[in-house]
Amino acid sequence: MFWRLFLKLAQNISVLVTISYLLSKTRIFKKAMRLKNSWAEKLLLVAVFSAIGIMGTYTGVSIKGALANSRVVGVVVGALLGGPFVGIGAGIIAGLHRYLIGGFTAFSCALATVAEAAAAAWFSRKESPKRLSWKFGLAIGVGTETLQMLIILAIARPFAAAWDLVQTIGLPMIVMNSIGIAIFLVIARTSLEEEERAGAVQAQKALEIANITLPILRQGLNEKTAQEVAQIIFERAEVEAVALTNREIILAHVGSGCSHHLAGAPIMTQATRMAMEAGEMQLAEDKGQIGCRNKDCTLRSAVVVPLFSRGEVSGTLKLYQDRDHGIGSVEIQLAQGLAGLFSTQLELAALEEQAKLVTKAELKALQAQINPHFLFNALNTIVSLVRTDGEKARNLLIQLGEFFRKNIQRGDKFVTLREELEHIRAYLSIEQARFGDSLKVVEQVQPEAEDWLLPALTLQPLVENAIKHGIYPKIEGGTVEIRCWIEGSTLRVMIGDDGVGIRGEKLEEVYLKKNDSAQGAGVGLSNVNDRLKYLYGTGLTIDSEPGHGTRVLICIPG
Numbered sequence: 001m002f003w004r005l006f007l008k009l010a011q012n013i014s015v016l017v018t019i020s021y022l023l024s025k026t027r028i029f030k031k032a033m034r035l036k037n038s039w040a041e042k043l044l045l046v047a048v049f050s051a052i053g054i055m056g057t058y059t060g061v062s063i064k065g066a067l068a069n070s071r072v073v074g075v076v077v078g079a080l081l082g083g084p085f086v087g088i089g090a091g092i093i094a095g096l097h098r099y100l101i102g103g104f105t106a107f108s109c110a111l112a113t114v115a116e117a118a119a120a121a122w123f124s125r126k127e128s129p130k131r132l133s134w135k136f137g138l139a140i141g142v143g144t145e146t147l148q149m150l151i152i153l154a155i156a157r158p159f160a161a162a163w164d165l166v167q168t169i170g171l172p173m174i175v176m177n178s179i180g181i182a183i184f185l186v187i188a189r190t191s192l193e194e195e196e197r198a199g200a201v202q203a204q205k206a207l208e209i210a211n212i213t214l215p216i217l218r219q220g221l222n223e224k225t226a227q228e229v230a231q232i233i234f235e236r237a238e239v240e241a242v243a244l245t246n247r248e249i250i251l252a253h254v255g256s257g258c259s260h261h262l263a264g265a266p267i268m269t270q271a272t273r274m275a276m277e278a279g280e281m282q283l284a285e286d287k288g289q290i291g292c293r294n295k296d297c298t299l300r301s302a303v304v305v306p307l308f309s310r311g312e313v314s315g316t317l318k319l320y321q322d323r324d325h326g327i328g329s330v331e332i333q334l335a336q337g338l339a340g341l342f343s344t345q346l347e348l349a350a351l352e353e354q355a356k357l358v359t360k361a362e363l364k365a366l367q368a369q370i371n372p373h374f375l376f377n378a379l380n381t382i383v384s385l386v387r388t389d390g391e392k393a394r395n396l397l398i399q400l401g402e403f404f405r406k407n408i409q410r411g412d413k414f415v416t417l418r419e420e421l422e423h424i425r426a427y428l429s430i431e432q433a434r435f436g437d438s439l440k441v442v443e444q445v446q447p448e449a450e451d452w453l454l455p456a457l458t459l460q461p462l463v464e465n466a467i468k469h470g471i472y473p474k475i476e477g478g479t480v481e482i483r484c485w486i487e488g489s490t491l492r493v494m495i496g497d498d499g500v501g502i503r504g505e506k507l508e509e510v511y512l513k514k515n516d517s518a519q520g521a522g523v524g525l526s527n528v529n530d531r532l533k534y535l536y537g538t539g540l541t542i543d544s545e546p547g548h549g550t551r552v553l554i555c556i557p558g
Contacts, residue, residue: 005168006176009061009068009172009177010176012056013073013176013177015055016180017183017184017187019052020183024187042083042085042086042089045086046082046085046086049075049090050074050089052073052078053073053091053097054074054093054097055074056071057069057071057098064164064165064168066103066109066169070173070180072116072145073181073184076117076120076140076141076144076181078117079091079124080124080140080185081188084122087117087121088114088121091117091118095111095112095113098113104156104157104161105152105156108152108155109148112147112152115148116148119143132189133185134185135182137182137184137185138179138181140181142178145178146174149173153166205334206337206341213229213233214341214345217229217346217349220346220353221251221307221315223251223263226252227252229244230244231254234254239331240256240299240320241253241254241255241256241258241319244318245267245272247314255320256299256322260294260296260297268293269318271290271291275304275313276313281305282304283303284304286325287300287324299321301325301326302318302321303319303332303335304316305317306339307342308347309350310537314346317338350534378434382396382433385433392433396429396433399426400426400430413456417484417493418450420458420459421482424463428480438476438477439480440479440480441481441482444483444485445484446484446485446486449486452486452558454493455532458531459493461527461528462554463482463495466497467497469499469500470497470500470550472499478498479498480497490558491558492553493553494551494554495554496551496552500549501544501545501547502544502546502550525540525542532554536555538555
């Protein structure tokens, strides 16, 4: 009987070991090894380990009105890997199940099951699951099973029957169940080490790709740089396709599907839109979840990771496979690692670009301080007024001095709307003296908006552009309109004119950073656009129709 009991318990342990191996391949088990489970996942773990405990009860051997079983393996391992909540929860369920089976040891065994789980959780409270060795598991098994035998002796009656039972089942259960717990921990640690090795390989691959691509991304993310980066990733990662997007269009797509996932085309997949809206990784496990509208697309699964710049989603990185459920932890870790590195580099590139813009703005402002054309025209206007209207000439000299004084003091990064408008008025007074009645100005400013902060040298370039390129070429002259109001939590400023308007190709130059023709105090429409995009994420909104004028809208959040 003694050796037959050993053999039967060994068979039970082999079944539980097989279950533990299969369980070790699941995502929830690997998360349990890091104690990073949600409450829903903890409840699932309670169900899993209590089921293992109940299975250990059902496969037990009936001896002398009791059961020689392996119930302890499930609840103790649950406590070691899932923590006190999982272990004690599994112990209560498995213990209650044992109590309902009956027998003279029903209550003592049920109580012992909960006590063993609590003891295992207490002894392992300072150890991470991934640091638990087989020796520790063996010791915990011996200790908890010894505790069970003591509880049976203390509670089960008659005592003589309890003593006889413990003499029969004690050693086989202590030895075999302790070995089962130890093997369970070995499998768990092996699974975790395999995952960590795979993670290390992916980290090394990500760093290799990063070392090659980061110098490219220093130029920012556009179709040219995105194509180079996607090609590098495709050549080194075992994926079917690689894509990069901004918030609106596909910047590059390399690999399968490139015949219809074209660079410059609008974003085609629903998974990409969801990743940008949620700001979180999206895993598409079949073609339907990818959401590509092309019915012949061979891409069947994907991981889409958002790229961030200044805390906002600026685009996505996508890795594809050509089979359902083809994206595993390897691809996910690689995509997340690369996205993090790329986001950091894009942030640095944006900072470098902003530094260049600030330097450029300062140079333009310095040019305005001594611009010979503007100064020559202003002085000529004043000289012509000296003989006819001395008081007006005097006022213009004051305005000219005020204009240059404020230009010299424009080092502040932010100024109030009131200060910016005063600067504009000084500029306009000089220009109106030059152009006379052919230049009219309409100003509507909500009083509450005057204390709103905005970047210095933001509005004056727009007014200058309206006069020089909108009103001045128009023979009969025209009107510049300045409107400032608060809408919700945003300051809105509209600078408009009824001049000649901007042709389509010129308007495109503003957005493509090609327009650097602004003279005088202005830093150029394109520079203002870039500065606003950097600071707030959105630039100028320009509405222009040749022959009818231009409207430029700025939105400054509070």
